Amino acid sequence: MRLHGTQRVNEQGHLEIGGCDTVSLAQEFGTPLYIMDEAHIREICRQYYLSFIQGMKNAEVIYASKAFSTLAMCRIVNQEGLGLDVVSGGELHTALQAKFPAERIYFHGNNKSAEELAMAIKAGVGRIVVDNFYEMSLLNELAEEMHESVSILLRVTPGIEAHTHEYIQTGQIDSKFGFTLVNGTADRALDLALSSSNLVVKGIHAHIGSQIFELESFSHEVHIMIQYMADIHKRTGYLLEELNLGGGFGIYYASGDEPARIEDYAKTVQNALENACQNYQFPTPKIIIEPGRSIVGTAGTTLYTVGSIKEIPGIRKYVAVDGGMADNPRPALYQARYEAVLANRAGEETAEEVSITGKCCESGDMLIWDINLPKVESGDLLAVSCTGAYNYSMSSNYNRLARPAVVLVEGGKGDVIVKRETYSDLLRNDVLPERLTHLPIASR
Numbered sequence: 001m002r003l004h005g006t007q008r009v010n011e012q013g014h015l016e017i018g019g020c021d022t023v024s025l026a027q028e029f030g031t032p033l034y035i036m037d038e039a040h041i042r043e044i045c046r047q048y049y050l051s052f053i054q055g056m057k058n059a060e061v062i063y064a065s066k067a068f069s070t071l072a073m074c075r076i077v078n079q080e081g082l083g084l085d086v087v088s089g090g091e092l093h094t095a096l097q098a099k100f101p102a103e104r105i106y107f108h109g110n111n112k113s114a115e116e117l118a119m120a121i122k123a124g125v126g127r128i129v130v131d132n133f134y135e136m137s138l139l140n141e142l143a144e145e146m147h148e149s150v151s152i153l154l155r156v157t158p159g160i161e162a163h164t165h166e167y168i169q170t171g172q173i174d175s176k177f178g179f180t181l182v183n184g185t186a187d188r189a190l191d192l193a194l195s196s197s198n199l200v201v202k203g204i205h206a207h208i209g210s211q212i213f214e215l216e217s218f219s220h221e222v223h224i225m226i227q228y229m230a231d232i233h234k235r236t237g238y239l240l241e242e243l244n245l246g247g248g249f250g251i252y253y254a255s256g257d258e259p260a261r262i263e264d265y266a267k268t269v270q271n272a273l274e275n276a277c278q279n280y281q282f283p284t285p286k287i288i289i290e291p292g293r294s295i296v297g298t299a300g301t302t303l304y305t306v307g308s309i310k311e312i313p314g315i316r317k318y319v320a321v322d323g324g325m326a327d328n329p330r331p332a333l334y335q336a337r338y339e340a341v342l343a344n345r346a347g348e349e350t351a352e353e354v355s356i357t358g359k360c361c362e363s364g365d366m367l368i369w370d371i372n373l374p375k376v377e378s379g380d381l382l383a384v385s386c387t388g389a390y391n392y393s394m395s396s397n398y399n400r401l402a403r404p405a406v407v408l409v410e411g412g413k414g415d416v417i418v419k420r421e422t423y424s425d426l427l428r429n430d431v432l433p434e435r436l437t438h439l440p441i442a443s444r
């Protein structure tokens with residue numbers, strides 16, 4: 001397994017993260033356990049800050065909190081000088097409870113409810129990214145009723161098919177998101193927005209997909225978007241000042257993944273921007289990017305305990321851990337690949353090929369196919385790396401499994417930032433059958 005951030009193998013041959021021995025973390029907090037490496041998250045935030053905010057003259061980096069949204073994470077992002085992207089009332093509530101400055105929050109989503117929009121207006125979020133005509137009129141009506149003027153970006157689909165898993169492509173024309181650029185829908189949306197009494201159009205937004213390695217996809221995006229902004233200027237005389245390029249910067253999960261450096265991502269955007277603005281004679285807009293996965297992905301590790309082991313001679317050896325698709329649905333959803341190590345014997349040579357399965361009642365509940373590990377025993381600890389993004393945030397209670405705790409580690413100390421769910425938590429919204437009027441009291 002490639003080591004990331006502060007991960008290292010210590011003198012006892014145990015995996016250590018943030019100066020904490022993972023064997024001790026398992027004893028103290030139990031497994032499964034999400035471990036987040038604070039220094040690593042901050043280091044990546046700083047790389048984004050240096051490359052984009054300081055490196056480019058007029059840029060903002062907003063963390064896409066869908067990747068991992070908790071109060072503590074919002075606090076870190078704020079301290080590191082980044083903005084925040086939220087996509088639901090729940091993420092917005094989390095940000096506001098963490099005292100994240102509302103003016104640095106962008107509100108996304110393809111089906112925001114009236115309640116969510118009113119909540120965002122009331123909180124005074126910086127930008128609402130309008131996705132469709134239904135939302136535009138709803139937002140204008142609400143803003144009118146609330147006597148507010150709302151700054152918006154229009155989300156457009158630029159027709160770019162980024163090379164990534166088809167379920168996480170978003171920029172192609174056949175997409176549920178945004179106003180289509182090529183068929184005139186985006187033009188109609190802009191005209192309507194400009195004539196809406198309580199909306200102020202600041203710019204446009206596009207997000208072409210996630211886990212993208214080719215930087216050319218982003219320069220292509222810049223060209224298309226600047227050309228479109230210039231077209232709008234010519235057609236209407238209206239100058240859009242902000243260009244939000246979305247997120248999507250890919251990370252390393254397993255061998256074969258070759259992400260670029262954040263620095264080079266910034267240079268690519270900067271060069272494409274200079275060229276495009278010169279080409280289309282358009283004044284340089286403010287650039288906004290929305291990385292999610294690349295800020296937290298490699299900073300997360302999930303720690304499991306090995307339980308049953310089943311060998312089918314000549315076929316495969318299944319090693320089952322105490323979590324699975326409920327805490328990490330990505331292999332089942334996107335055939336995502338991960339690396340792992342035995343955390344209690346991290347220095348040992350590999351001795352066998354096994355497949356790691358979870359404890360859910362699904363054959364598809366596989367975490368890793370065909371991985372080489374030392375001879376695995378029940379009771380060993382398995383650490384799966386790069387689980388910081390879209391793991392906790394996409395976790396479920398399938399099979400009524402309680403969600404793991406999340407521990408933030410730094411300088412040899414682990415802080416629980418999300419408590420482990422308990423059996424009572426699982427029942428917190430169930431209504432006692434005795435309270436229901438239409439369930440018969442007596443049983444057969």
Ligand SMILES: Cc1ncc(COP(=O)(O)O)c(C=O)c1O
Pocket residue numbers: 064067085108170207209210211246247248249290291292293294
């Ligand atoms: C609109 C928008 N912005 C930002 C992101 C974050 O993307 P990523 O986590 O790939 O950086 C996403 C998710 O793909 C998104 O849909």
Ligand SMILES: N[C@@H](CCCC[NH3+])C(=O)O
Pocket residue numbers: 066168210211330334389390
């Ligand atoms: N959840 C996806 C990415 C989608 C990002 C949101 N637009 C993943 O785990 O890869």
